[in-house]
Amino acid sequence: MAVEEIPKEKLLWMYETMVRIRVHEERVAELFAQGKIPGFVHLYVGEEAVAVGVMANLRKEDYITSTHRGHGHYIAKGGDIKASMAELFGKKTGSGKGKGGSMHIADLDVGELGANGIVGGGIPHAVGAALGIKLNGLDNVAVAFFGDGASNQQNFHEGINLASIWKLPVVFVCENNQYQISLSYDKQQAIKSVAERGKAYGIPGVSVDGQDVLAVYEVAKEAIERARRGEGPTLIEAKTYRFRGHFEGDPQVYRSKEEVEWWKKNKDPIKLFEEKLLEKGVATREELDGIWEKVKKEIEEAVKFAEESPWPSKEEVVEDVFSTPTKGVLVWQW
Amino acid sequence: MAVVREITFAQALNEALDYEMSKDPKVVVMGEDVGLYGGIYGVTAGLYGKYGPERVRDTPIAESGFIGTAVGAAATGLLRPVVELMFIDFLGVAFDQLYNQAAKMRYMFGGKAKISMVLRTTCGAGFSAAAQHSQSLHALFSHVPGLKVVMPSTPYDAKGLLISSIEDDDPVIFIEHKGLYAIKGEVPEEPYSIPLGEADVKREGKDVTIVATAAMVHKSLEVAEKLEKEGISIEVVDPRTIVPLDVDTIVNSIKKTGKLVVVDEGYPRASFASDIAALAASKAFDSLKAPVKIVTPPATPVPFSPALESEWIPSAEKIEKAVREIL
Numbered sequence: 001m002a003v004e005e006i007p008k009e010k011l012l013w014m015y016e017t018m019v020r021i022r023v024h025e026e027r028v029a030e031l032f033a034q035g036k037i038p039g040f041v042h043l044y045v046g047e048e049a050v051a052v053g054v055m056a057n058l059r060k061e062d063y064i065t066s067t068h069r070g071h072g073h074y075i076a077k078g079g080d081i082k083a084s085m086a087e088l089f090g091k092k093t094g095s096g097k098g099k100g101g102s103m104h105i106a107d108l109d110v111g112e113l114g115a116n117g118i119v120g121g122g123i124p125h126a127v128g129a130a131l132g133i134k135l136n137g138l139d140n141v142a143v144a145f146f147g148d149g150a151s152n153q154q155n156f157h158e159g160i161n162l163a164s165i166w167k168l169p170v171v172f173v174c175e176n177n178q179y180q181i182s183l184s185y186d187k188q189q190a191i192k193s194v195a196e197r198g199k200a201y202g203i204p205g206v207s208v209d210g211q212d213v214l215a216v217y218e219v220a221k222e223a224i225e226r227a228r229r230g231e232g233p234t235l236i237e238a239k240t241y242r243f244r245g246h247f248e249g250d251p252q253v254y255r256s257k258e259e260v261e262w263w264k265k266n267k268d269p270i271k272l273f274e275e276k277l278l279e280k281g282v283a284t285r286e287e288l289d290g291i292w293e294k295v296k297k298e299i300e301e302a303v304k305f306a307e308e309s310p311w312p313s314k315e316e317v318v319e320d321v322f323s324t325p326t327k328g329v330l331v332w333q334w
Numbered sequence: 335m336a337v338v339r340e341i342t343f344a345q346a347l348n349e350a351l352d353y354e355m356s357k358d359p360k361v362v363v364m365g366e367d368v369g370l371y372g373g374i375y376g377v378t379a380g381l382y383g384k385y386g387p388e389r390v391r392d393t394p395i396a397e398s399g400f401i402g403t404a405v406g407a408a409a410t411g412l413l414r415p416v417v418e419l420m421f422i423d424f425l426g427v428a429f430d431q432l433y434n435q436a437a438k439m440r441y442m443f444g445g446k447a448k449i450s451m452v453l454r455t456t457c458g459a460g461f462s463a464a465a466q467h468s469q470s471l472h473a474l475f476s477h478v479p480g481l482k483v484v485m486p487s488t489p490y491d492a493k494g495l496l497i498s499s500i501e502d503d504d505p506v507i508f509i510e511h512k513g514l515y516a517i518k519g520e521v522p523e524e525p526y527s528i529p530l531g532e533a534d535v536k537r538e539g540k541d542v543t544i545v546a547t548a549a550m551v552h553k554s555l556e557v558a559e560k561l562e563k564e565g566i567s568i569e570v571v572d573p574r575t576i577v578p579l580d581v582d583t584i585v586n587s588i589k590k591t592g593k594l595v596v597v598d599e600g601y602p603r604a605s606f607a608s609d610i611a612a613l614a615a616s617k618a619f620d621s622l623k624a625p626v627k628i629v630t631p632p633a634t635p636v637p638f639s640p641a642l643e644s645e646w647i648p649s650a651e652k653i654e655k656a657v658r659e660i661l
Contacts, residue, residue, distance in 0.1 A: 063410060080534055097444035104442035114443060118434050124399050125435070128406025132413045135362065135388060142406075154427070165394070199378070218504025320445030321479055323503035328531025328578030334616060 003280045011282050012291070014056055014213050018048040018270050020295045021072040024081065025244075027299050028071070028088060030155065032248045036307070037088050041102045044072035046211075046243030049269035050175050051076040053216025054143060057224045062128040063142040064113040065122030067175075068103045069242075070115030073145050079107035085302040091309035095172075098312045101319065110139040119180075120146055120153030123172070127159045130168035130227075141169045141227040149180030151194045164201040169227035171220065174237045175210065181246045182254035189192035210238030211267040214276075241267060344515040345452075346489035347377045350496035351416065353525045355385050358414065361500060362407075364400050365418030365454075374420060374455065375515050397428035401453065401456060405436045408451040408505075416500060419455040422471045434503040437480030448503045450459040452496075457485075458511040458549055458599060459647050465635035468643075470599040472547070473606050475507045476576045482506040482530055483576040487551035491574055494528030500517040502530060508616035511548040511599075521614050531578035535587065539569035541586040542657050545610050546570060546597040550629075550648060557653045566661065572592075576606060584610065585617045592623035595656045597648055602630040624660035629653050 003011065025043040044051070046085060047069070055076035058064070066073040074084055080095065084105045087094030095105050106114035116122040126144035133140045150156055151174050163170045174194045178185045180299050191197070198205020204226075208219040216238055223234035241263045245252050252260075277283045318331045341349075353423050354361045363378055363385075369392040372379035382390040397419060404415035419425060425432070432453065439447040449559040459468035475483045482504050488490040492510070499506040517520040536551055537558050546554040551572045558568035571587050573580055594614050607628045614626050627647045637643050 053470065064520075069347065079357075095444060096442050096446075096554055099444055101444035105448070106439075108409070108443070108446055114439065116435075121402075121430060121435055122406075124402025124431065125406030125409060127399070128403040128408070128415075129412070131362075131403055131412045132407040132410045136412050145431075154398050155402060155431075158394070158396035161396065162393060162403055162567070164400050166391075184452045320441050322482070322531075323440060323445075323448045323450075326482075326531030326578040326579040327529060328533075328575060330482075330531070330578040332579075 001281060002186065003214070003276055006214070008282055010056060010278060014052050014217070015273060016291050016295065017052045017055070017076050018213065018267050018273065020298070021048045021051065021075050021096060022270055023292070023295050023299050024075060025071060027303065028303060029244065029248055030306040031303065037201060039101050040247045041088070042069040042247050043244045044069055046263065046269070047175055047177060047240045048072055049216055049273070050173065050210045050238040050240055051145070051212035053213045054173055054220040057221050059140065060110055062140045063113055063126065065113045065126040065144045066115045067122065067146055067150070068101070068115060069147070070105060072099055074105050074112055074115070077112045079112050081302045082305045083107070083297070085306040086309045089306040090308055090311070091311070092312040093305070097320065120150035121156040122146065123150065123155045123159040125221065126170050127163045127168060130170035131166065132161060133169055134281065139228050141171060143171045143173055143226050145173050145175060147180065148174060148176040148178065148185050148188065148194060151197065151279055152188060152203070158270070160201045160203070160233065163233040164203050167232040168231065169230065170233045171223045171227055172235045173220070174235065175240055176237050177240050177242045177256065179246070184254070193237050195235055195237040203233050203235060204223040205235040205237070207237040207239065211269045211272060213269055213273050215250030236326045285293055338520050339523065341521050342493050342515065343487055343489045343517050343519070343618045344375055344377050346521045347496055347510065349499070349521070350493045351378065351381060352384070354379060354500045355389065358560055360414045361416060362391065362413050363416050364393055364404060366393055366395055366420050368392060368418050369385070373418060375512070377454070378418070397424055398431055398595045399430045402435065403433040404451045405449060408449045409439060409447050410485065410544065411448065414500060415449045416454060422455045423466045423480060424455045424468050425474070432475070432481065432505070432507070433478040436563040437478050441480060449505045450503045452506045452508050454508045454510065456510050456512050458513050459636045459643055460513050460640055462640055464638040464644060466637035471539065472576050473507055473600045475602065476606065480505070480561045481577060482516045483509065484530060484574070485509045485548050486574060487514065487548050487572050489517065489521045489526060491534065493521055494526050495530070495574060498527040498530055498533055498585070501527065509548070527630070530572070530575045531580055533571055533573045533580035533583040535569060535583065536572050537568065537570040538593065539567035541567045541591055542593040542595060542660065543569045543571060543591045544597055544625055544653070545584055546594045547606065548599065550597040550599055553648065553650050554653055556650050557657065561654065566657070568657065576607055580612065580654050581617070584613065586613050588618040589621040592621050593615060593660050594622070595627040595630045595653065595660070597630060597653055599648060600630060601630065602633050605630065619656045627656040627660055629656050
């Protein structure tokens, strides 16, 4: 889609949101290296255009399901960054009160139904959200994000098949970053594109350059509008690339430094979009620099909030397992 | 005046589903052959005609897909799904959606998610259905924090517990023993609920406590009746829900009788039976006058041949023998 066809406000939202994800992820990498963030983290650097291009079409009331590499989806859907940063630290003020961590961040208030530690685990949840939407007569949609590896899972097959036979308002977005941990895409599947699988479910399958935010936006727009009209699901494959390892600390023996550098130099989604915005006169260099400064400040505030937040208390270990209390023992402790 | 009739266990469940569907448009039923067919045991009979294909949904044989769909629908709060897993033995192909997803979302999201869904499923041997259609796997669900596990033994309990389960805001695994569907019992016509986590003393006694689940409750009652003629007084406690567990009622009964037999159709190791035995050892040790006896199947797959299967299933004779050994 051409820059001219999209309002400036939306273009700048896309740019700012991609920058927010990039700054967030690079800061998280530093904090992780400093030992301030426990566990492990999977970062979204390089893939920003996918989440942003899709989410630019969504409303607050729409739902998404995310993955272990979920910070970008959360941020683009409008999740509270202070709460997620505190969650990464394991603090009481975190989105999950410190009980979930990076792979289980959610913000139900903005329709973010959760990151997921199980590959493909969230795909049927988006189908369920879409079923709820349909049976309640709403015109919202659900979007399932997942990776190339997840497209080999049963939940991909069973979830898309259900959505297809029930004509549910859901869009399946495969972020094909070309490696399932170490195994390259051509060694996982004998087809050229995950989108080819759409045919097997009788739904459209579209492949798009996941480094081009406007291309993603256009393809997602069509799929989401189609879903809102009640015409059923679409499978989108966004071909993308993660600039960092599978997880922080990944030695990346499965790909060359040259390959990674080539992608960073030639296919950085933020740089590519920036060039377009400047060339078409949508924004000046100063305006764009101002966005980076604003976002950096915002992320630092989130880090400060997380650092200054208290740890959860010991009593909280046994809280939040169940909603409805009962007379019998629910949370067992000998 | 309350109208009480004799109906079957399956009909009692059907009434609970019908009541909940009539009351709350968010309640939907999903599963294999639950629609026009009415469920392979007839539990959903008539619902398809009454509520239509949108709310009574036949699914492909894709248990992970449709159970996961229920989890997602529940997480949004837009629906309260009641899903049928035809046999508990099939949970292997769908377990992740229950034990990693439904069970853990609330905790991982800091108490912000409510997963209001029920998974109805069947258990139990006795039909020569062999090793993949006969198991009683409630211990697997009970092991994982975040799931409630309900196991009724009578038509009355079935109706009241299913109503409570559907109205509960947590994921509930509702396990129906196949051998109970046809049994009849008194059930009020009007809706009522039985709180989860309250055991029922099915028979009072003073010499021995039997804690039994589902079909084993009936076999234990049979033994109790027989031994009463010899002046042996047996108390039969049905926990009705495995999670939550009514620890007080069980422990109080053991303290009263000083003797415990646990009867369960689950496998013996890391099981419901060993769990209750551990409870007795840790909470009622000083009252115990004899070793705790456990009556379960052996740790083998369920055999096919009627000659073998009848040996595999805990029998009234084995229960009686266990009781006599500690008298």
